[in-house]
Amino acid sequence: MNFGILVLLLALILFGLLAFKQISALILAPLVTIFVIVCSGLPILESLKTAFMPAASDYVTSYFLIFFVGALFGAVYQHTGAAESISKTLAGLCKGKFVAPIIMTITGILTFGGVSGFVVFFVIYPIALNMFKEANVTRRLIPAAISAGCWTWSMYGPGSPSIQNVIAMNSLGTPATAAFIPSVIAAIGSYVLIFVWLEMRTRSFTKKGIVFKDTSLKFQLSAEEMEIDNDKNLPNFWISIIPIAAILICFNGIHLAVETSVFIGVALATILMWNRVKGINGWIAVFNEGAANSGVSILNTAIVVGFGGVVKNTQGFADLVELLKTFNMPALIFVMVTVAICAGACGSASGGMGVAFNALTDTYLSLGAHLEDVHRIAAIAAGTLDSLPHQGAQITLLGICKLTHKEAYFDIFITQIVIPFISCFLFIIVTAVL
Template sequence: MNFSVLVLALAIILFGLLAFRQMSALILAPVVTIFVIVLSGLPILDTLLGYFMPATSDYITKYFLIFFVGALFGAVYQFTGAAESIARTMGKFCGNHFVAPMIMCITGLLTFGGVSGFVVFFVVYPIALQMFKRANLTRRLIPAAISAGCWTWSMTAPGSPSIQNTIAMKSLGTPATAALIPSLIATLAEFLMIFLWLEWRARRFTAQGRLFYDDTLKMQLSPEELEERSSDNLPHPIIALIPIAAIILCFNALHMPVETSVTIGILLAVALMFKKVANINSWIEVFNKGAADSGSAILNTAIVVGFGGVVEQTDGFHYLINNLQNLSISPLVFVAVTIAICAGVCGSASGGMGVAFAALTDTYKGMGVSLEAVHRIGAIAAGTLDTLPHQGAQITLLGICKLTHKEAYFDIAVTQILIPILTLFVFIPLVSMGL
C-alpha cells in the first residue's frame, strides 16, 4: 500500500479508537489532523490555518442557523411537554410496541418531508426519550433509531429532497426519481431490514435486563429530562403536531429556506403552548438551553469537517482518487465502491459524492453505465462508509443523546453501514436485469 494512503487509513482507525475511548471531538479532530499533517510532510501551522480552520469555519458559516433554530425548537418541545404529548400518543397507537422502529419511521418521514437531519435530531430526541421511557427500553438504541430514519431510506429514496439526491441531480443531470422501479424496491428492502433489526435488538436488550434506567451508562439524564407531566398539563397532541406540520408545509409547499421554516415552527410552538412554561424567566431558560445545545452540536460536527478539509489536500487522497479509476470490476460495482470509499475518507456522504462525481463522472460515462443507475447507486453507497466513527453527524447525535460510541455505535454501524451495503446487493442486480 502506498505510504500516503496508509497514513489516511491509520488516521481513520486512530479516529475511531480514540472516539471509542470517549475523547471529545474538539480534541480528537485536531490531534488526528496533526497526525495526518506530520506524516504527510505538510507544514503544521500553515495547514491548520490554511485548510483545517477554513473548512471548520465554512461549515459553521453555512449551517449554524440550521443548528441554532433546530436546537431551539427541540428545547421548546422538551420543556412545554409537546414531545411527551406526541410520545404518549404514539405509544398508545403502537401499544408501546415497535418503539425503536417507530422512531425510525418518524425521523424518516420528517427527513423525507424536507426537514434537515440535524434539525430532526433535536426535534425527535425528546420525543424518542419519552417513548423509550414509557416502553422501558434501553437508551442505547435511540441514536440508531433516530439516525437510521435520517440517513438511510429517507435520504436515498426516489423523490427525496436530500442532499444526496440533489448532488446527483446537479452532477449528472438526472431527475430526483432516477431509476424509479428498482429504487422503490431497494428502498422498501432497506426499510424492512432496519425495522426488523431495531425491533430484534430492542427485544434482545430487554431480555438481557438492559432497560431505560441503566446505571452502567457513562452519562445519566438530568431530572428535567426525566420529568413526566400529568396528562392535564400536556398540550393536546394535535396542538403539538401543528408546528411540525407548519415546518414541513413551509419548506416543501412554500419553498421557504429551512431556517425560516423552523423559525416559524418555533414561533407557532411558543404561541400555542406559551402557558405550558411557568413564566417569562422560565422561557428564557428554555431558549438558553437550546442555544447552548446548538453551540456544542455544531462545533462537534464542524471540527470533524476541518479534518476532512486537510485530508483532501494530502497526496494520499489524490493518489486514492486517481487509482480508483483503474479498478477492474463490474461498472455498477465500481460506482458503488468508488463513492463509498470517497465518503469514508471524507467522513461525509455529501462530501464523498461531491469528490467522486467531480473526479470520476467522465469515467462512469465512459464505462457505459446508465446515469440514472449511477445516481441511485451513488446516493446509497455514499451512505455506507460515511458512517465510520469519525463522522461528525454521529458524534453530534451521540452528544445530544448523552451516549458514547462504545454504548451505541454498534447499532448505528449495522443500520447505516451493513444494511445500506446489503441494499446495494438488492439494487444492482435489479438494474442489471434491466428494471
C-alpha cells in the same frame, strides 16, 4: 501500499479508536488532523490555518442557523411537554411495541419531507426519549433509530430532497426520481431490514434486563428526564403537532428556507404553548438551553469537517482517487466502491459524492454505466462508509442523546453501513433483472 494512502487509513482507524475512548471531538479532530499533516509532510500551522479552519468555519457559516433554530425547537418541545404529548399518543397507539422502528419511521418521513437531518435530531430526540421511557426500552437504540431515519431510505429514496440526491442531479443531469423502480425496491428493502433489526435488538436488550433505567451508561439522565408522571397535564396532541406540520408546509409547500420554516415552527410553538412555561424568565431559560445545545453540536460537527478539509488536500487522497480508477469490476459495483471509499475518507456522504463525481464520472461512463443508475447507486453508497465513527453527524447525535460510541455505535454500524451496502447489491440485482 502507497504511504500517503496508508496514512489516511491509519488516521481513520485512529479516529475511530479514540472516539470509542470517549475523547471529545474538539480534541480528537485537531489531533488526528495534525497526525495526517505531519505524515504527509505538510507545514502544520499553515495547514491548520489554510485548510482545517476554513473548512470548519465554512461549515459553521453555512449551517449555524439550522443548528440554532433546530436546537431552540427541540428545547421548546421538551420543556413545554409537547414532545411527551406526542410520544404518549404514539406509544398508546403501538401499545409499547415497535418503539425504535416507529421513531425511525417518523424521522424518515420528516427528512423525506425536507426537514434537515440536523434539525430532525433536535426535534425527534425529546419525542424518542419519552417514547422509550414510556415503553421502558433501552435508550442505547435512540441514536440508531434517529440517524437511520435521517440517512438511509429517506436520503436515497427516489424524489428525496436530500443533498445527496441534489448533488447527483446537478453533477449528472439526472432527475430526482432517477432509476425509479429499482430505487423504490432498494429503499423499501432498506426500511424493512432496519425495522426488523431495531425491533430484534429491542427485544434482545429487554430480555437481558437492559431497559430505560441503566446505571451502567456513562452519562445519566436528570431526574426530570427520568420521571414518568401519568397524571401530568400535557398539551393536546393536535396542538403539539401543529408547529411540526407548519414547518413541513412552509418548507415543502411554500418553499421557504429551512431556517425560516423552523423559526416559524419555534414561534408558533411558543405562542400555542406559552402557558406551559412559567413566565418570561422561564422562557429565557428554555431558549438559553437550546442556544447552548446548538453551539456544542455544531462545533462537534464542524471540527470533524475541518479534518476532511485537510484530507482532501493531501497527496495521499489524490493517490487514492487515482488508485480507485484502476479497479477492474462491474460498472455499478465500481461506482458503489469508489463513492463509499471517498465518503469514508472525507467523513461526509455529500463530500465523498462530490469528489467521486468530479474525478470519476468519465470512468463510470466508459464502463457502460447508465447515468440514472450511477445517480442512485452513488446516493446509496455515499451513506455507507461516511458513517464510520469519525462522522461529525454521529458525534453530534451521540452528544444530544448523552451516549458514547461504545454504548450505541454498533447499531449505527449495522443500520447505516451494513444494511445500506445490502441495499446497494439489491439495487444492482434489480437493475440487472430489469
